[in-house]
Amino acid sequence: MSKKYLLILVLIFTGGLSPFAAAEEMTISDLKFEGLQRVTLGAALLSLPIREGDVVDDYEISKAVKKLYASNHFESIDLFKEGSVLIFKVKERPTISAIELTGNDKLTDEQILDSLKSSTIKVGSSLDRTVLSSIEKSLEDFYHSIGKYSAQVETIVTPLPRNRVSVQIVFREGVAAKIEQINIVGNKAYQEETLLDLLTLSESGGWWDLFADDGYQKQKLTADLEVIKSYYLNSGYIRFQIEETQVALTPNKKGVYVTVNVNEGDIYKVENISFIGDLLGHDEDIKKLVALQKGDTYSASSVSASEQSIRKYFGRLGYAFPEINTYPDIDDETSSVIVRFAIEAGQRGYVRNINISGNTTTKDVVLRREMRQMEGGWLSSSAIETSRTRLNRLGFFSAVDVNTQRVSSDLVDVNVNVSEQASGQFNFGIGYGTESGLSVTTSVQQNNFLGSGDRLGFAISIDDSDRNVSLSYNKPYLTADSVSGGAQISYNKFDASAANIADYTNTTYAFRLSTGFPVNEVNRLGFSTGWENTNISDLDTDESYYQLDNFLSIYGIDDDEDAVFNDFDITSSWSRNTLDRGQLATQGMSNSLSAKVTLPGSDLQYFKIGFDIRNYQRITKNGEWTTLLRGSLGYGNGYGQKDGEDQILPFFENYYVGGYRTVRGFSSNTIGPRALYTDDDNDDTDAIGGNAKYSLSAELIFPTPFLDEAYSSQVRTSFFVDAGEAWDTEFDYSSFMSECNTDCDNITDYSKPGNIRVSTGTQLTWVSPLGALVFTLAVPLKEYDGDDTEVFSFNIGNTF
Incomplete structure (x- = not known):
C-alpha cells in the first residue's frame, strides 16, 4: 500500500x-x-x-x-x-454534572448508581456516549429477564455551560408479563400436576389468587427447571433430560406461555458400589458413610450426601482438601449403574496461623482460648466447627465466620472474623397487670468486662416492698484449663407489710465463692459455698398469716422479737450445653441440674434441687423456623429437727412462678400458694410461693414479618404456650380449714399440684445495643379467681 x-x-x-x-x-x-x-x-x-x-x-x-x-x-x-x-x-468529552433517575421502581437508585459507577458513569467523570448506550441496553435486558418485556430505558443528555452535561435516565418499566400457562410435555412417570407443584412459578390464578407467583422471570424458570431435573435424578432417572424450553410472548407483551419438553428415560438401579484411590486404611468406615446400597434406586442427592460425608470424614483426620469425585458407570441395556467413588485424600494439612479480625473490644485471647483448632497442629474440620460453636455460645458476637485459606500444599491459615454485639446488659423491666398495675425492675451486667470475657454484674431492684443490691464477678478462665472462679456479695431488704403479706422486715446479707470445672466440650461441673445472714424484724405475730406462723413456731420466735439466722451452704451443679449460639439459639440443648444444702450446724437446715432444660430443633435448614421446648423443676425442704420439730424450707427461700421467664400472661412470682389467715379476710391475698414448682413452655419461632434480612439474626418472633404452678407440700390444708373462721369457702388446697395455670401469646425479642428487648402479648387460658394477669409486658435484659 x-x-x-x-x-x-x-x-x-x-x-x-x-x-x-x-x-x-x-x-x-x-x-x-x-x-x-x-x-x-x-x-x-x-x-x-x-x-x-x-x-x-x-x-x-x-x-x-x-x-x-x-x-x-x-x-x-x-x-x-x-x-x-x-x-x-x-x-x-463533557463532564457529567448531575445524574437523575426517574421511573425506576424495581431497581433502587443505589443499585443503578453503583452499576453506572462501575462503568465510569458518575458525577465528575467524562461522558462516554458509547458506554451510556450499552448501559441502556443492559438495563432493558434486565427488565426483560424479570418478565417486563415492554420496559424501555431512555437516556437524555442535556448540555450545560462550561462543557458540562446533565444525564437523565428515564425508566418506563411497564407491567410484568403474567404466566398464562405452563405445559410439560413428554412426562409419563409423573402427572403434570405433580411436577407443576414443584415449581415456584405458577400459572395466573386470577384476582382471587393473591399468593400465586405468576410473574414470569427467566432466573426463576431456570431454577425451577433444575428442581424438576433433581426430582427425576433423585428418583432413579439418570438419563433424564430437559430437551427444550419454549417461552412464547403474547402480542401485547403482557403474557407468556411456557412449554417444557422432557425426556424421562428409565429408572436405574444400583448394581454395585466401588472405591478408587487410597482410602488410607479406613475402608470400612468410608463404606458406612455411603447412603446408597446395592439394589437401591439411584439417587443423585444420595450420591452428593455421600461425597459430603466422606469429605467431612477426611477433614476430621486433617486432610483439608480431599478430592472426592463420583463416576457412574451406566449400563443402558440392564438399566443399572455402578457407582464409583474416586477418592484422593491428598496431603494432611497443618495450620500455620490463626488470624482473628473484627474484634474491636474483645481481646484476642478471649477468642483464642475458645479455639479447639491449634496453630501448628493438623487441620481438623470437627475442631474448626467446635471452635465456631464455642465462639457463638459466648454471646459476644452477632456473627462468627471461620474459614481456611490455603498457603501451600500442606499449610493453611485459619481466618476468624467476628461481628461484635452488645455484651453489656442494662436490664429494665416494665409490666402492666390487670391487678398489680405498673411494675419496674432494673439491673446492670457486663458479660465481657473490658473485653476480657469476664462477667461483672451490678443489680439494683427497688419497689415499694423490696430493696435489692448485688455485685458479682466471674472469671471463666481462672486457669488455662478453663477452671472458672467467681464471687458475689449481695444485700436485700424486704418490707412484707408493703406487700400486704405480714408485718415484718427481712434483711439479708450474703457472700458466695464459686468455681467450675470442664468435663468435656459440652459438660461442666460447678461448686460454690456461701454465707447468709438473715434478719427477720418488725414481726407482728398477731397479724401474720398461717404459713408464717407455722415457720415461726418451729423456731420459737415470739411477738416483737427479731430472728437472726446465720447459714453456711454448699452448692453443686452440672450443666450441658450444645446450643449453636449464646443468644437466640436455633439448634441444640441446654441442661442444668443444681443442688443446694445448708451445712449441719447452720441455724436453718434445708436443701433445694432444681433442673432446667431448653431444647431447640430446627424445622428449616437455616433455622428461620425453629421449635423451642423449655422446662423447669424445683423442690426444696428442711432436714433434721429443731427442738423436736421437723425443719421446713424457710418461707423466704420459696419458689415462685409467673412472669416472662416462666408463665407469661401472669404477673411475676404470683402463681402459687397465697397467704392465708385463720381470722382475717382471705380475699385477694398475695402469693407467697411454695417448696415445689414446675413450668413448661412450647414455642414456634418464625421469621419476623416485614423485617429486612440483615436484621434477622438480631430479632426473633414466636408463638408460645406456657404452663406452670407452685405448691407447698408442708402446708396442712385440713389443719388450716379446722382453724379458719373467715372467708373459708373458696380456699384452694395448695399442698399438692393440680392448680395449673396456662397461657398463650406471641413474643418479639430484639437484641439491641442496650440489651435484649422483649415484648410479650399473652392471654391466660386457665386462671383462678384473684390471679394477677398481665396481658402486655416489656423487658430489657436477658433472653431465654
Missing part, C-alpha cells in the same frame, strides 16, 4: 479536516493542542507516545492519535500540520 493511501486512512480515522501531504518521515519540532479546557496540556502530552525531536512516519502518527482517543478525554480529534509542527484540534 502506498504512503499516500496510508495517510488517507489516517485522516479518515482521526477525522482530520485539513490533510497534509504525505511524507516519508518528519522530525517533530513542536506539538500543539487547541481546544483544551478541562484537560491540562501536560495530561494531553502524557497520552501521546511521541515527543519533540522524534522522527516519525504516518503510521506512528496514526498510533499517537489512537492513544489520544484511548485516554477517554476527547470526543473528537482533528490533526493538522504546519511545517514540522503537529497541531491537534480536540473537542473534550
